[in-house]
Amino acid sequence: MKKNEKPKQGVSRLLEISGETNAPFIVSVLLSICGTLFQLVPYLSVYQVMAELLQHAAAGSSLNTGFMIRWAVLGLIGLIVGYVLSYGSGMMAHAFSYRVICGVRLKVAEHIGKLPMGYVTNHSIGKIKQVLEADVEQIENFLAHQLPDLVSTVVMLLAIFIIMFSQNIKLAFACLLPIVLGFVCQFAVLIKVMKSGGVKENFDALEKISSSSIQYVQGMPSIKIFGQTVKSFQKFYEDIISYRDFTTRMTEMIRPGFVLFRMFVLSVATFLVPAGLLLYLRNPSDVSFVVTFLFFLILGPGTASLALKLRGFSENMNVITEGVTRVDEVLNEKPLPEPVQGKLPTSYDIKFHDVSFSYEAEGRKILDKISFIARQGEITALVGPSGAGKSTIAELIPRFWDVTDGGIAIGGVDVRDMTVHDLMEQVSFVFQESFLFSDTIFNNIALGKPGATKEQVEQAACAARCHDFIMALPEGYQTNIGDGGVYLSGGEQQRISIARAILKDAPILILDEASAYADAENEHEMQIALRSLIQHKTVIMIAHRLTTIRNANQILVVDQGQIKEKGSHNELLEKHGLYADMWSTEEYSSSWTICAGKEAVTE
Numbered sequence: 001m002k003k004n005e006k007p008k009q010g011v012s013r014l015l016e017i018s019g020e021t022n023a024p025f026i027v028s029v030l031l032s033i034c035g036t037l038f039q040l041v042p043y044l045s046v047y048q049v050m051a052e053l054l055q056h057a058a059a060g061s062s063l064n065t066g067f068m069i070r071w072a073v074l075g076l077i078g079l080i081v082g083y084v085l086s087y088g089s090g091m092m093a094h095a096f097s098y099r100v101i102c103g104v105r106l107k108v109a110e111h112i113g114k115l116p117m118g119y120v121t122n123h124s125i126g127k128i129k130q131v132l133e134a135d136v137e138q139i140e141n142f143l144a145h146q147l148p149d150l151v152s153t154v155v156m157l158l159a160i161f162i163i164m165f166s167q168n169i170k171l172a173f174a175c176l177l178p179i180v181l182g183f184v185c186q187f188a189v190l191i192k193v194m195k196s197g198g199v200k201e202n203f204d205a206l207e208k209i210s211s212s213s214i215q216y217v218q219g220m221p222s223i224k225i226f227g228q229t230v231k232s233f234q235k236f237y238e239d240i241i242s243y244r245d246f247t248t249r250m251t252e253m254i255r256p257g258f259v260l261f262r263m264f265v266l267s268v269a270t271f272l273v274p275a276g277l278l279l280y281l282r283n284p285s286d287v288s289f290v291v292t293f294l295f296f297l298i299l300g301p302g303t304a305s306l307a308l309k310l311r312g313f314s315e316n317m318n319v320i321t322e323g324v325t326r327v328d329e330v331l332n333e334k335p336l337p338e339p340v341q342g343k344l345p346t347s348y349d350i351k352f353h354d355v356s357f358s359y360e361a362e363g364r365k366i367l368d369k370i371s372f373i374a375r376q377g378e379i380t381a382l383v384g385p386s387g388a389g390k391s392t393i394a395e396l397i398p399r400f401w402d403v404t405d406g407g408i409a410i411g412g413v414d415v416r417d418m419t420v421h422d423l424m425e426q427v428s429f430v431f432q433e434s435f436l437f438s439d440t441i442f443n444n445i446a447l448g449k450p451g452a453t454k455e456q457v458e459q460a461a462c463a464a465r466c467h468d469f470i471m472a473l474p475e476g477y478q479t480n481i482g483d484g485g486v487y488l489s490g491g492e493q494q495r496i497s498i499a500r501a502i503l504k505d506a507p508i509l510i511l512d513e514a515s516a517y518a519d520a521e522n523e524h525e526m527q528i529a530l531r532s533l534i535q536h537k538t539v540i541m542i543a544h545r546l547t548t549i550r551n552a553n554q555i556l557v558v559d560q561g562q563i564k565e566k567g568s569h570n571e572l573l574e575k576h577g578l579y580a581d582m583w584s585t586e587e588y589s590s591s592w593t594i595c596a597g598k599e600a601v602t603e
């Protein structure tokens with residue numbers, strides 16, 4: 001955008017976002033205008049036939065039947081051509097609007113993918129969903145249906161009034177007056193709604209309902225187990241109630257103006273008939289006036305339905321502006337800064353140098369001057385109490401967030417000096433909560449390496465020890481997760497995530513509680529799977545169960561955002577510090593049994 005150039009709004013901003021040109025839209029509008037004009041021909045034809053009938057009614061034999069048939073045929077042709085053109089206009093407008101919303105959705109989705117994770121976690125899924133689905137859907141409705149309709153309605157109204165004024169100015173005024181009065185009432189309401197911020201409030205309220213309904217559905221197990229109902233799930237209930245109150249308030253605000261609007265525009269005949277009769281009584285022998293009056297009686301009430309149509313557009317114009325503003329709010333979020341020409345590391349030691357980090361600008365320090373080196377070909381384990389900052393340390397490596405102070409380097413290259421794409425290529429991450437898409441198992445694994453062959457996916461699944469349970473599913477690798485009652489256990493889901501990571505085969509591997517769901521047998525399977533995954537890589541492993549990481553080359557004990565101890569399992573035991581305490585607590589608790597009867601005993 002050039003300096004001092006006003007940012008685009010509404011439809012032109014939509015075109016800018018989607019990268020579409022307005023040419024198809026203009027063609028669609030032109031077709032719509034032509035279609036509308038052709039649809040006026042039948043009215044003209046009725047008028048001509050009536051005029052002929054009235055003027056020669058007394059002497060039936062002088063009726064020009066050829067003239068009347070020609071007009072009847074012309075009326076029919078006008079009707080057919082009008083509908084064909086309107087159909088063409090509608091088709092073009094739909095194709096155009098679907099291209100626009102496709103472009104907008106892709107742009108927003110692509111942009112969200114470039115934003116720091118902070119954006120996704122700080123903004124509820126409901127809000128993002130609302131922008132991507134409902135707000136964009138309104139755009140389709142507006143572009144495909146309302147805008148072409150608006151143009152044809154305005155053209156039709158203009159054409160009718162031009163014809164009316166050319167026939168009889170006084171009768172034309174009698175038709176115009178109630179419509180003007182109606183719109184004055186309507187605009188008064190509109191200004192009131194705009195001043196009250198009603199459109200924005202409506203979008204905000206829908207966004208809140210969308211967010212809390214997602215939480216309600218996602219939290220269903222807890223809601224059920226704690227005997228909650230939709231009424232006691234306070235947030236959702238309040239959002240529904242406040243939307244009801246808001247819409248009631250808005251209706252009360254809009255209703256009186258709308259009733260007056262309808263009353264005026266539907267009373268065109270009430271204004272027209274007395275005016276016409278007065279004019280007729282002045283000169284009852286004027287047959288041509290009677291013909292004109294009849295013509296007004298045919299066309300006049302038609303203007304009411306057109307005026308009713310126009311009413312909706314003024315409201316929808318605000319809706320579209322608000323929808324585009326919300327899409328722009330997402331697009332204006334700053335993506336992670338990245339260099340144009342990124343550097344690529346040639347080795348994969350990870351070095352944290354005095355890294356401090358807070359989630360919010362002025363927020364609590366989560367990490368405080370963390371320094372360590374995780375060597376290539378070695379396992380570096382992070383252990384410590386819950387909330388110590390282990391996951392945060394891991395998530396800083398692929399730049400889910402950027403450090404507040406200090407730096408992280410891979411093979412001597414600061415992660416901020418690599419392009420985001422290159423950085424992501426270097427890192428595999430198995431998350432605490434494995435996320436599987438509602439797709440086939442094959443596609444879920446192949447996510448690790450787009451374009452992977454069947455053999456590669458199966459090899460990865462074998463290495464991750466999940467091939468056997470996949471083959472036992474109804475359609476093997478082509479089984480859709482979530483369909484037909486196919487659900488996987490937590491441990492199975494995690495092994496699929498490990499298969500994904502094996503397939504990606506990145507030089508850096510981060511495992512955040514990768515065996516958290518595993519039972520004893522599963523954990524053994526998973527350990528074997530991980531062994532084949534971690535060779536020659538830089539591995540960062542977070543674990544609560546210390547047995548899982550006792551063989552790690554280096555163990556970092558994290559507490560309250562700092563590294564309190566560092567060393568191998570044996571070295572740390574000899575220090576008799578936090579790690580030694582955690583180890584003895586784990587050994588102690590693993591020897592616990594619960595007795596049926598009097599008391600719990602230890603071995």
Ligand SMILES: Nc1ncnc2c1ncn2[C@@H]1O[C@H](COP(=O)(O)OP(=O)(O)OP(=O)(O)O)[C@@H](O)[C@H]1O
Binds near residue numbers: 384386387388390392
């Ligand atoms: N997205 C976030 N926004 C704000 N604070 C966060 C966010 N994620 C984590 N925190 C806070 O950062 C601190 C460290 O969290 P982190 O998940 O790194 O700890 P952890 O040691 O991995 O814990 P656990 O072992 O329970 O997974 C916690 O106090 C947590 O509340």
